[in-house]
Amino acid sequence: MSKGLPKRSEDYSLWYNELVKRADLAENSAVRGCMVIKPYGYSIWEKIQAQLDIMFKETGHSNAYFPLFIPKSYLSKEASHIEGFAKECAVVTHYRLKNSEDGKSVIVDPDAKLEEELIVRPTSETVIWSTYKNWIQSYRDLPLLVNQWANVVRWEMRTRLFLRTSEFLWQEGHTAHATKQEAIDETVQMMNVYAQFAQEFMALPVVKGVKTENERFAGAVDTYCIEAMMQDGKALQAGTSHFLGQNFAKAFDVKFATKEGGLEYVWGTSWGVSTRLMGALIMAHSDDNGLVLPPKLAPIQVVIIPIYRGDEELETLSIKAKEIMAKLKAKGISVKFDNRDTFKPGWKFAEYELKGVPIRIALGPRDLENNSLEIARRDTLTKETIHLDGVILEDYIIGLLDEIQENIYQKAFSFKNEMTTEADTWEEFQSILDNKGGFVSAHWDGTTATEEKIKELSKATIRCIPLDRKEEEGKCILTGQPSSGRVLFARAY
Numbered sequence: 001m002s003k004g005l006p007k008r009s010e011d012y013s014l015w016y017n018e019l020v021k022r023a024d025l026a027e028n029s030a031v032r033g034c035m036v037i038k039p040y041g042y043s044i045w046e047k048i049q050a051q052l053d054i055m056f057k058e059t060g061h062s063n064a065y066f067p068l069f070i071p072k073s074y075l076s077k078e079a080s081h082i083e084g085f086a087k088e089c090a091v092v093t094h095y096r097l098k099n100s101e102d103g104k105s106v107i108v109d110p111d112a113k114l115e116e117e118l119i120v121r122p123t124s125e126t127v128i129w130s131t132y133k134n135w136i137q138s139y140r141d142l143p144l145l146v147n148q149w150a151n152v153v154r155w156e157m158r159t160r161l162f163l164r165t166s167e168f169l170w171q172e173g174h175t176a177h178a179t180k181q182e183a184i185d186e187t188v189q190m191m192n193v194y195a196q197f198a199q200e201f202m203a204l205p206v207v208k209g210v211k212t213e214n215e216r217f218a219g220a221v222d223t224y225c226i227e228a229m230m231q232d233g234k235a236l237q238a239g240t241s242h243f244l245g246q247n248f249a250k251a252f253d254v255k256f257a258t259k260e261g262g263l264e265y266v267w268g269t270s271w272g273v274s275t276r277l278m279g280a281l282i283m284a285h286s287d288d289n290g291l292v293l294p295p296k297l298a299p300i301q302v303v304i305i306p307i308y309r310g311d312e313e314l315e316t317l318s319i320k321a322k323e324i325m326a327k328l329k330a331k332g333i334s335v336k337f338d339n340r341d342t343f344k345p346g347w348k349f350a351e352y353e354l355k356g357v358p359i360r361i362a363l364g365p366r367d368l369e370n371n372s373l374e375i376a377r378r379d380t381l382t383k384e385t386i387h388l389d390g391v392i393l394e395d396y397i398i399g400l401l402d403e404i405q406e407n408i409y410q411k412a413f414s415f416k417n418e419m420t421t422e423a424d425t426w427e428e429f430q431s432i433l434d435n436k437g438g439f440v441s442a443h444w445d446g447t448t449a450t451e452e453k454i455k456e457l458s459k460a461t462i463r464c465i466p467l468d469r470k471e472e473e474g475k476c477i478l479t480g481q482p483s484s485g486r487v488l489f490a491r492a493y
Contacts, residue, residue, distance in 0.1 A: 005018055005019065005022065005288060005289070005290065005354075006018055007288050008231060008232070008287070008288060012231070012232040013160075015288070016160075016279075016282065016283060017160070017161065019282060019286060019290060019291065020041075020161045020162065020282065021161075022290075022354060023040070023041075023290055023291050023354055023355050023356070024038050024039075024040040024041065024355070025037070025038060025040060025041030025044070025161075025162075025278070025282075026038055026041045026161045026162060026278075027161075028161070031166075032166075033155070033156050033157075033159045033165060033166035033167075034165055034166050034167045035159075035161050035162070035165050035167075037169075037275070040299065040355065041278065043299035044278060044281070044293070044297060044298075044299060045169065045275060045278060047296075047297045047298075047299065048201075048202075048277055048278075048297060049149065049171070051197065051201055051296075051297075052171065052193075052197055052273070053147075053149075055193050055196070055197060056147050056171075056173065056193070059145075059189060059190075059193060060145050061145040061146065061147045061173060061175075062145065062146060062147070063146075063147050063148065063149065064146050064147070064148055065148055065149075065150070066124050066127050066128055066131065066148055066150075067121075067127055068120060068121055068150075068151075069092065069118040069119070069120065069121070070118065070119045070120075070121050070124075070126055070127045071116050071117075071118060071119075072091075072116055072117045072118070072119055073116060074126040074127060074130055075089075075119060075126055077126065077251040077252060078125070078126065078219050078247060078248060078251040080218050080219050080247075081125060081126070081218045081219030081247075081248075082218075083218060084217070084218020084219065085122045085123065085154070085218060087155075088122050088154040088155050088156070089119050089120070089122055089153075089154075089155065090119070090120040090153045090155055090166075091117050091118070091119060091120075092114065092117060092118040092119075092120065093113060093114060093117050094108045094109065094110075094112045094113055094114060095112050095114055096108075096109040096111075096112035097109060120153040121150075121152050121153065122152055122153060122154045123152060123172060123270075123272075124148060124150070124152075124172055124174065125174065125219065125244070125248055125270055126248075126251075126252075128146070128148075128174045129174075129248040129249070129251065129252040129254060129268070130252050132144065132174075132176055132252070132254050132266075133252050133253060133254045136176060136254055136255075136256050136266060137256065137257065138256055138257045139178050139256055139257065139258055139259055141256065142176060142177055142178045142256060142266065143175060143176060143177045143178070143182060143186070144175060144176040145173075145175045145186075146173065146174050146175065147171055147172070147173045147174075148171065148172050148173075148174070149169075149170075149171050150169075150170065150171070150172065151167055151168065151169050151170075152167070152168065152170060152172075153166060153167050154166065154168075160279075161279075162275055162276060162278040162279035162282070163236075163276055163279040163493050164276075164493070168274050168275050168276070169274060169275045170272050170273060170274035170275065171272055171273060171274075172270060172271070172272040173190060173269070173270060173271045173272065174268070174269070174270050175268065175269045175270075176249070176254070176266040176267070176268055177266060177267045177268070177269070178256065178258070178264075178266065178267070179267060180245075180267050182267065183243055183244070183245075183267035183268060183269050184222075184243055186269045187222070187224055187241045187242065187243040187269045187271070188224060188241070190241040190269070190271040191208060191224040191225070191226065191239070191240075191241040191271070192208070194206075194226050194238070194239035194241070194271075194273060195208050195226050195239075198226060198228065198238055198239070198280075199409065200296070201294065201296045201297055202277065202280065202281055202284075202294060202297065203284075203285065203294040203296075203405055203406075203408040203409035203412060204228050204238070204280060204281070204284050204409075204412060205228070205229075205409065205412055205413040205416045206226040206227060206228050206238055207226065207227045207228075207416075207439070207463070207464060207466055207488060208224070208225075208226055208464075208466070208467045208468070209224070209225055209226075209227065209463070209464025209465050209466045209467055209488065210222060210223065210224055210225070210464060210465045210467065211223040211224075211225055211240075211462075211464060211465075212448075212451060212462050212465065212487075213448060214448045214451050214452065214462075215461065215462060216242070217240060217242045217270075219242075219244065219247055219248065220242035220243060220244055220245075220247075220270075221243050221244060221245035221247070222242070222243040223240055223241070223242050223243075224240065224241045224242075224243075225237055225238075225239065225240045225241070225463075225464050226238045226239045227439075227463045227464050227488065227490075228280055228284060228416075229284075229412075229415065229416045229419050229420075229438060229439060229490075230280070230283040230284055230493070231283060231284065231415070232283070232437070233419055233436065233437020233438045233490075233491075234437065234490065234491050234492055234493055235439065235463050235488075235490035235491070235492040235493070236276070236279070236280050236283070236492060236493045237276075237463070237492065237493075238273065238276070238277060238280050239271075239272070239273040239277075240271065240272065241269065241270075241271035242269060242270045242271060243269055244267075244268035244269055244270060245267065245268070246265040246266070246267055246268070247268070248268050249265040249266045249267070249268055250265055254266050279493070281293070281294075281297065284412050285408055285411075285412065286356065289353050289354065289381070290353055290354030290355065290356060291354065291355055291356025292356050292378055292379055292408065293355075293356035293357070293358060293378070294358075294404075294405050294408050294409075295358045295359075295401040295402075295404050295405050296405055298334070298356065298357060298358050299334065300334055300335070300336045300352075300355075300357045301333050301334045301335065301357070301358055301359060301401060302328060302333060302334070302335040302336070302357070302358070302359045302360075302361060302397060303335070303336045303337075303338055303348075303352045303357045303359070303360050303361070304321045304324060304325065304335065304336070304337045304338070304361045304363055305338050305345055305348050305349065305352075305360065305361070305362055305363070306318070306321060306337075306338075306339055306345075306363050306364070307345050307362055307363065307364035307365075308364065308365070313365055314339065314341075316365070316368065317363055317364070317365070317368070318337070318339060320363060320368060321337045321339075321363055322337065324361070324363075324393065325337055327393060327394045328393075328394055328397060330394070331394045331397075331398060333394070333397060333398070333401070338352075345362070349362075349376075352378075353378060353381075356378060357378060358377070358378050358379070358401060358404050359375060359376070359377065359378070359397065359400060359401065359404070360375070360376040360378070361373050361374070361375055361376075362374040362375075362376070370387065371387060371388045371389055372385050372386060372387045372388060373385070373386055373388065373393075375400070377400070377404060378404070379404045379407050379408055379411075380407070416439075418438075419436070419437065419438025419439060420438060420439040420440075420441060420488075421436065421438060421439070421440055421441065422440075422441045422442070422486070423440050423441070423442045423477060424442070424443075424474070424477070425477060426477050426478055428477075429442055429458070429477045429489070430458060433458055433459075433460055433489075433491060437490075437491065438490065439463065439488045439489070439490050440460070440488070440489045440490065441486045441487070441488055441489075442477045442486055442487065442489055443474035443475055443476050443477055443483035443485070443486055443487075444462065444476050444477070444478075444483055444486075444487050445476035445478075445479050445481035445482065445483055446483065446484075447481075450476060450478055450479055450481075453478060454477075454478055454489070457478075458489075458491075459491055460489045460490055460491050460492075461489065461490070461491075461492060462487050462488065462489055463488045463489065463490050463492060464487070464488055465485075465487050465488075466486075466487070466488060469485050469486055469487075470485065471484055471485050472484070472485055472486070474486070
């Protein structure tokens with residue numbers, strides 16, 4: 001199955017694109033810039049979605065759904081917000097088609113022009129805050145903690161499956177609070193939820209930080225983020241959480257009666273992650289043989305493949321396989337018994353290796369005789385034969401899955417550390433970016449002009465100002481002006 005898969009070292013971009021397609025995750029759609037997420041890929045997204053949904057609800061949030069279409073006038077109410085998204089908006093101008101005069105096609109009915117154009121949502125702040133005006137009257141209505149699972153459209157000219165498509169799936173949280181500090185606490189809390197999810201479930205180490213003014217979300221006062229490092233030395237923004245201040249409350253006149261009898265604007269946040277996490281999962285862990293999936297997000301954690309000759313042997317092996325399956329499923333482990341007779345065992349081995357299944361069990365007649373199993377790990381590509389005498393198989397598998405999850409994380413953690421380098425001069429900065437890649441920790445004078453000049457000269461952006469950075473005096477790598485601490489630069493997706 002992985003035969004002919006391009007090597008990461010030779011063409012990382014081609015390797016990624018081919019892996020997404022060959023592992024049956026997604027494919028390009030007939031609609032330019034859009035993708036079809038195939039069942040195996042969507043099952044991974046479902047695992048991501050299910051776990052995040054649990055974490056959101058544990059922090060007090062509830063799910064709701066808001067319209068796909070946003071009146072154009074709504075986007076005019078928050079100037080910096082629309083400026084940030086104007087070039088990416090898809091616009092609906094008519095509401096009806098009709099047959100052409102020759103009857104061979106359909107055309108837009110010119111008489112069905114909308115009085116006001118509708119925008120296909122690029123994000124939902126405006127339509128949600130227009131709704132919150134009706135929901136929030138008093139301090140008793142706060143905090144309002146809402147999340148939405150939805151699709152959005154941001155018109156893209158250059159697309160790549162999962163990483164950048166014109167339509168993608170995501171969640172977007174939108175909350176309203178009585179005080180500034182409550183809103184800031186919510187913003188930080190959700191960044192931490194994303195970081196916890198990335199590290200514990202995706203086995204993806206991340207840097208938590210704040211975006212610069214130039215990089216923050218359109219309409220936000222502050223944007224917090226988690227940044228991850230991919231195997232090609234490029235960074236990927238894996239999640240963002242925005243403190244909106246009172247910007248949207250003022251734009252949509254969302255006020256509440258305080259305990260003291262006054263009237264004040266509420267404080268807001270928004271936060272989101274998308275199917276871009278699928279791209280991060282692939283690029284952070286996978287190898288030249290295919291996907292490497294952390295067990296906590298693998299749709300199939302264990303696959304059992306019978307090695308047999310003839311129906312009689314298969315029938316005997318099936319009894320044992322079903323016994324193993326029942327024990328594993330009782331422990332909450334997802335397991336598949338692949339008894340298809342249309343493919344040979346070697347082909348199946350390669351297929352599940354390509355698809356990143358963490359554990360493969362080979363079961364043949366000799367294993368039945370010896371009361372043993374051959375177990376292969378996807379993360380290390382190693383095999384071992386275990387004898388089942390005195391072994392509780394389900395406990396052994398649980399321990400092995402935990403070990404694989406931790407090993408994948410530690411490998412990525414070590415890589416992130418290796419790919420984080422300090423630079424004190426412009427020459428060092430350029431050399432690291434061109435020859436090594438990764439995060440470059442360097443001083444910056446704090447001005448947007450310098451930030452944009454560095455981006456122009458190096459194609460590297462400030463990924464974040466790390467929350468755990470130490471305050472230290474230094475000089476900006478480009479201008480030599482004073483700096484109070486290092487920021488993280490990288491070339492990024």
